[in-house]
Amino acid sequence: MSTHQYCTFQLHGAVYGVAVHEVQEVIRFQEMTRVPRAHAVVSGLINLRGQIVTAIDLRARLGLPPRPAGERPMNVVVRTEDGAVSLLVDQIGDVIEVSQEQFEEPPPTLRAEQRDLVQGVYKLEKQLLLVLETRKLLNLSATGVA
């Protein structure tokens, strides 16, 4: 029986996760340099020990309401072929191990902007874990510039 490990985090009250092997590190809020004319989901650039990393606001990416003013996001830095990219989340959770039995396809009624990005749902004891597809999250070319 196959199991998977996910790095979980919270966005707008719900629990999301990305595959743990994709995550390079989790860091607290960093000062960002905004990038004018960039896609609306790009929050800015952060300096990660000399490496310049683009930060993408997952709330905006998933079409969720913006983070309340004053709340500082956390960075979940994921590895990609193109270098590291940071995903801005509300709060960081645990690394959870789940089994294939708990898995279910995303419900067809999911909002259009989320459907492509959510790989599936794991039914945990108390809540649901929505697993995100990192590559699609980071591919902004398909969506228009806001």
Next chain:
Amino acid sequence: MGEMEEVVKEFLVESYENLDRLDSEMIQLEERPQDLELLASIFRTIHTIKGTCGFLGFGKLESVAHVGESLLSKLREGKLTVDEAISNALLALVDAVREMLKSIEDQGAEGGTDYSALVATLTALNDGKLPAAPKAESAPKPANAPAPAQSTANTPAPRSAPTTDGEPKLGRILVDSGAAQPAEVREALAAQSRGDTRPLGEILVQSGTMQPEQLHEALAGQSTARGNVSDGNIRVDVALLDKLMNLVGELVLARNQLMQHSGKDADPQIAATTQRLDLVTTELQEGVMKTRMQPVGTVWSKFPRVVRDLSKLTHKEVRLEMEGKETELDRTIIEAIKDPLTHIIRNCVDHGIETPAVRKAAGKNPEGCILLRACHEGGQVNIEIVDDGGGVPPERVKAKALERGLITPEQAARMSEREIVNLIFLPGFSTAAQVSNISGRGVGMDVVKTNIEKIGGSVDVQSVVGKGTRLKLKIPLTLAIIPGLIVTTAGDRYAIPQVSLLELLRLEPEQLASGIEYVQGVPVHRLRGRLLPLVHLGGELGVAPSELMPDQAINIVVLQSDGRQFGLIVDEVNDAEEIVVKPLSKQLKSIEVYAGATIMGDGQVALILDIAGLAQQAHAVSELKEQARSTSVASGAAVASDRETLLVCRSGREGRIAIPLSTVARLEEFPRSALELAGGRDAVQYRGEIMPLLQLSSIYGSAVEASEANLQVVVYTRKGRSLGLVVEQILDIVEEHCVVQAGTRRTGTLGAAILQQKVTDLVDVEGLVREHDPSFFDEAVLQTAGA
């Protein structure tokens, strides 16, 4: 298996290098078919490839290389001479080997291509003139092996590698260095031929002719001359160098950060250590940059082949000359210019050089010449490609550009010949009357230009019909760390690459009304009589309203892109800094106004502006500049010779004066507290001397405002003596033809003229100085005479 892969990889790297050299050697061989040294080198290369692939089990490659080797062996022994058929076959052999190596690299095997035709050709050539010649059996023995002079008393037996004909003989070296007399060497050689089996060096040492140390020295010299690279060089993976470069970049940033902090820190220990770190970092940066440098010749080495093949195909005779092969560039840049240069060379042969018949009719040498020249110039590398072909006919270019709708007839009428010739860089342009299969297939000169500009370079073409064309590329040395200017807009910092920067302007609030004018709502500034289109950085990026505040001074960064100028309005101009360029992630790559990002001394990220992209985005440089240029050409043509560059200043509250820039040594600013009296006159201390000051406002009797602002001083220097002219404000530098209006002369002026539509007094600087201090010029003479 892992070890095996490593061996194969090394074999590939080495063979590729050898093949590149082979290409150029083969071409040289055609010119000098008797050159045994060349033949020997070619033979060695093929032999090495053959030997190694036999060992690695690449049978097919081995068999192809083998027939080539046999043929080469014959050539080397003088049993055959190089003719065109042979050199064609040998070049085909090089191609075949390259193809198989590529396939080994990609698929791990030699691939399915059938080379039996090539093998047959080579064998036939091999047998051709000497049908009785036996098939070369094994690895050929060193043909005309020289006296076994390489080994010494204490080195093991001679190596099995084929002996090289080209290397300097030991005897020669010994004689040249004075270690042995020619007669002694001759005697030793004679002994060898009489059957003495000892090596030459040993004979000489044992006969007491020279010391063993001298022999060792000579042998070391011989192996260096042999091109033996094993001693001083090692192979390094390029990826490792890239990584080192990145790390050095980070170290530079950390150093910058530390420097900022230690400035405030009083601890001398830390300050000293920081300084040392600074020095070491700078040296390390230079060192690592150097490791990435490659001579431009590495790209050029394949051009002789390109020219040869292409000239054969087009039935032309073309000679390629190269100058400055050793000029070094960063390897990323070398990579980036490879394709554009190849394209240009192909174009030269295909379109530039005429056929021998045409050239003869024009009274030229039937053999055309293409000259490649590279040199360093002011932190850049210039590469010129000069051909003595037919040149670019401007009429044809103009007609074509009009036909394609690339320019309007009005524009065409206004353009200079040089501008017209440069139209060949426009997208969608190709002058070749018929599209040949060599060049002119979609990829045009516009791609060349785009690629060169992408790495911060520029291209310019000059051409004389009937005489030839000269293409000039200017290319930066490196891309990784560049000098940049940091500016601030809407609270964010941006870096501007220094290569695009021309000058900085500042317009005070009271200058705004006259300083900024509008053409159809587009802001422009008159800079020395030309219209400079203005772009508001904040507005362009959408982070600030693009309207100008009427009560705020503005800073304009004058930039050049594409040979055209525009002014970028920013909130603040900060410092010039060395910036480490980092690429943007793919989510941001499509934004053309950024060239990358960098990390500032305080650890924050700043975006690097892409000036060409920004200009394009703003459409700043297109139409407006056209107009500006044509007006300036019209007014400039007639009076260009008697134009003068003048420094325009304000004297007193409203006086407008102009000082010829040729008399201005420097512009200085002094706090009012620095003002002292010397001999009852105003003076300041300047560079260890007392510099007298002249208040221009009091000389001209203009009304003066009481002010606490710093003194603005125009320094006039002659023969080591300085005098300061105090003005209220420096306004501008103008380049104009000034006509002094009659009857306007008053004390200390040459008269008044109209500059920028305003009455302006021209300062008689020397008159003023003489009046102030009649001995100024005499004494200066005396001083120099005494010195």
